[in-house]
Amino acid sequence: MSKILIIDDEEDIVGALSIRLKASGHEIISAADGIEGLEKARSGYPDLILLDIMLPKLDGYKVCRILKFDEKFKHIPIIMITAKFGDDNKKMGMDVGADAYILKPFEPKELMSKIDEILAKNRTNIND
Numbered sequence: 001m002s003k004i005l006i007i008d009d010e011e012d013i014v015g016a017l018s019i020r021l022k023a024s025g026h027e028i029i030s031a032a033d034g035i036e037g038l039e040k041a042r043s044g045y046p047d048l049i050l051l052d053i054m055l056p057k058l059d060g061y062k063v064c065r066i067l068k069f070d071e072k073f074k075h076i077p078i079i080m081i082t083a084k085f086g087d088d089n090k091k092m093g094m095d096v097g098a099d100a101y102i103l104k105p106f107e108p109k110e111l112m113s114k115i116d117e118i119l120a121k122n123r124t125n126i127n128d
Contacts, residue, residue, distance in 0.1 A: 002119050005046035006030040007037030007063065008081070009055055013104075017050065020108060021115075034058025041067055046076060048119055053082040053093070061096050068097030077118045081106060 004021055008014050009032050018028045029044050031037035033056040041049060041063075049067070053060035060080060067073040077099040082089070085103060093101045100114055 001025050001027055002047040003027045003029065003044065004115070005037065005040055005044060005049045007032075007034070007040075007049060007055065007060070008052040009033060010052070013052075013081075016108075017111075020112065024112065032056070034060065034063045038063050038066060041073060041076065047122070048115060049076055049078045050115075051078050051080050051098075053080060053084050053089070061092060064093070064098055065096040075122070077122050079111075079114060079118065081111070 079100040
């Protein structure tokens, strides 16, 4: 079972993702803003983070950059889930260290497939 941190200020999205991920056997923790998300990432050591970009207090780009440039947390995969369209936004997400960039509204099956793929890849890398 993997622990997944959802950082998003939209309660409906957090609720829908939580239900689907729990049904797949994952443990869920969540945060509604960037600062709370950063604190929960540092204290909860999740196996994966689903991160919105447009967040109160600290945006997702900054949260991602802070975690990816910290030796203790840089191994945690981050999937950015956002309504921010455009190549510039995607490039910025990848530049700060995101492992994937998925646009809202997203197809739940595609997201679940990407989560499974990244978790499997990360397990392989950690065991190597």
